[in-house]
Amino acid sequence: MTIEEAQLQVDSWIKTYGIRYFNELTNLGILVEEVGELARVMVRTYGEQSFKPSDKKAELADEMADVLWVLLCLANQTGIDLTIAFETNLLKKTERDKDRHKNNEKLIGN
Numbered sequence: 001m002t003i004e005e006a007q008l009q010v011d012s013w014i015k016t017y018g019i020r021y022f023n024e025l026t027n028l029g030i031l032v033e034e035v036g037e038l039a040r041v042m043v044r045t046y047g048e049q050s051f052k053p054s055d056k057k058a059e060l061a062d063e064m065a066d067v068l069w070v071l072l073c074l075a076n077q078t079g080i081d082l083t084i085a086f087e088t089n090l091l092k093k094t095e096r097d098k099d100r101h102k103n104n105e106k107l108i109g110n
Contacts, residue, residue: 003083010072021077031070038063 001009014021022030041058044051075082101107 003086004081006068007072007076007082010069011076014073014076021073024074024077027070027074027077031067031074034063034066034070038067 021027037058038060040055041060041063043049044055045060072082074080075085
């Protein structure tokens with residue numbers, strides 16, 4: 001699935017099952033909540049915190065998909081083509097950082 005197809009599928013789902021998009025600020029708040037849930041799973045899976053019984057059902061892939069879902073909603077409702085935005089952002093990072101990481105002594109040898 002392409003990013004464009006994902007945006008279209010989310011839009012179709014919202015119009016079929018969700019009635020309408022939540023407003024942009026509500027979706028921003030939901031995005032922050034979802035990133036927090038992702039962070040919770042990451043910290044317990046790869047960090048030093050242990051899982052609580054209530055955390056054990058959470059799945060990393062599902063939490064990442066929740067973040068992506070809300071990001072796609074925000075892109076749709078603000079008129080952002082995420083394919084173009086991502087391609088532009090990748091070009092910016094490539095031009096800006098093409099030598100930066102190769103020359104970072106903190107990364108060399110690790």
